[in-house]
Amino acid sequence: MAPELFTLPGLGWAITPYGLAVAVALVTAWLVSLLLARRDKLPTEVLGTVFVLSAIAGLLAARAGFLLQQGQALDLSHLRSLPAGGLAAFGGLFVALAVGAIGCRRFRVPTLAWLDCWAPAVAIGGAIERVGAFFAGADFGMYVGPGDFGHVLGVTYPAGSPAFLLHTAAFPGLPGLSETSSAPVHPVQLYLAVSCALAFAVGLLVRRRRRFSGQTFLAVAAVFLLGRAVLFEPLRFDASPLALGPLRLQQVSGIGxxxxxxxxxxxxxxxxxAQPKLARQWEGGPWTPRA
Structure with missing residues (x-):
C-alpha cells in the first residue's frame, strides 16, 4: 500500500498504485475494444477516438458524482484527481455510454455493434481497476469474523489504511483489530474483479454464437450486474440501506x-x-472501411 510510486518530472503529479492501475485498465480496454471492432468490420480509426472521449467523460462524471455525493466543491483540483474509492462508478458508466452512443451516431456507426466491442473491453478494464482498488485498500468490505460467511477469505490492512482508520475510530473493540492492522474484512474488490473477468469471458463466448448485435453487450451487463448485486453490494463496508426486505437499495436498482x-x-x-440480416451488423455495412 505505498501511497506514491513516483512523481512525474516537471509536472509534480504523484503516480499512485491505484492511478497506475486505472491507466493500465484504460489502455487495455482501449486496445481490446479496437481489436474486437476490427474483427467486426467497424472503423477503428473513428471508434478509437470515440472510446477516448467516452472514457474521459465517464471518468469526469464518476468523479463529479462522488464529489456531489460527499458535498464537496467541483473545482479543477478535485476533478482531475482520481483517488481510490473516489468515483461513482455507475454514473460514470452511464455517461460513457451516452457519449459513445452520440459518437457512433455522429460517425454513422451502429451503436449496438460498437457496444458489443465496448462491453467486454470495459469488463476486463474493470477487473484491473478493482485489483488496483484492493491494493489501495479502497472500497473494502464488511468485517468478517470466525464463523462468518467467507471468513477464510478475510484480509487485513495495515495501520493508516482506510479500513484501519474506520475500525479504530468507530469499532475499537472489533475482534482482530490491532495497533498495526485492521480487523479482517471481505475483499469485495476482488469479488467484483472476478465478476468482471467472468463477464469478459462470457462476452467473448457469446460473440462466437451471437444472433443479433447487442447480444454481447447485454450478456456482459447481466453478468456484471448479477455479480455486483450478489457479491459486492451486500458485503461492502458502506453498503446502501435496506430498501425491499433483505435487499439493499443498490441491489434493487441492479435487479431493475x-x-x-x-x-x-x-x-x-x-x-x-424477423430481419436476420439487419440484426447481424458485425458482418459489415456502409460503415465498414474499404479494403
Whole structure:
C-alpha cells in the first residue's frame, strides 16, 4: 500500500498504485475494444477516438458524482484527481455510454455493434481497476469474523489504511483489530474483479454464437450486474440501506437494470428473427472501411 510510486518530472503529479492501475485498465480496454471492432468490420480509426472521449467523460462524471455525493466543491483540483474509492462508478458508466452512443451516431456507426466491442473491453478494464482498488485498500468490505460467511477469505490492512482508520475510530473493540492492522474484512474488490473477468469471458463466448448485435453487450451487463448485486453490494463496508426486505437499495436498482436488459434481449431477439440480416451488423455495412 505505498501511497506514491513516483512523481512525474516537471509536472509534480504523484503516480499512485491505484492511478497506475486505472491507466493500465484504460489502455487495455482501449486496445481490446479496437481489436474486437476490427474483427467486426467497424472503423477503428473513428471508434478509437470515440472510446477516448467516452472514457474521459465517464471518468469526469464518476468523479463529479462522488464529489456531489460527499458535498464537496467541483473545482479543477478535485476533478482531475482520481483517488481510490473516489468515483461513482455507475454514473460514470452511464455517461460513457451516452457519449459513445452520440459518437457512433455522429460517425454513422451502429451503436449496438460498437457496444458489443465496448462491453467486454470495459469488463476486463474493470477487473484491473478493482485489483488496483484492493491494493489501495479502497472500497473494502464488511468485517468478517470466525464463523462468518467467507471468513477464510478475510484480509487485513495495515495501520493508516482506510479500513484501519474506520475500525479504530468507530469499532475499537472489533475482534482482530490491532495497533498495526485492521480487523479482517471481505475483499469485495476482488469479488467484483472476478465478476468482471467472468463477464469478459462470457462476452467473448457469446460473440462466437451471437444472433443479433447487442447480444454481447447485454450478456456482459447481466453478468456484471448479477455479480455486483450478489457479491459486492451486500458485503461492502458502506453498503446502501435496506430498501425491499433483505435487499439493499443498490441491489434493487441492479435487479431493475437486469430486468431492463432481459426486456431488451427479448426485443432484439424478436427483431433478429424477423430481419436476420439487419440484426447481424458485425458482418459489415456502409460503415465498414474499404479494403
Amino acid at each position: 437494470l437486469l430486468l431492463a436488459a432481459a426486456v431488451a434481449w427479448w426485443m432484439l431477439s424478436a427483431r433478429a428473427a
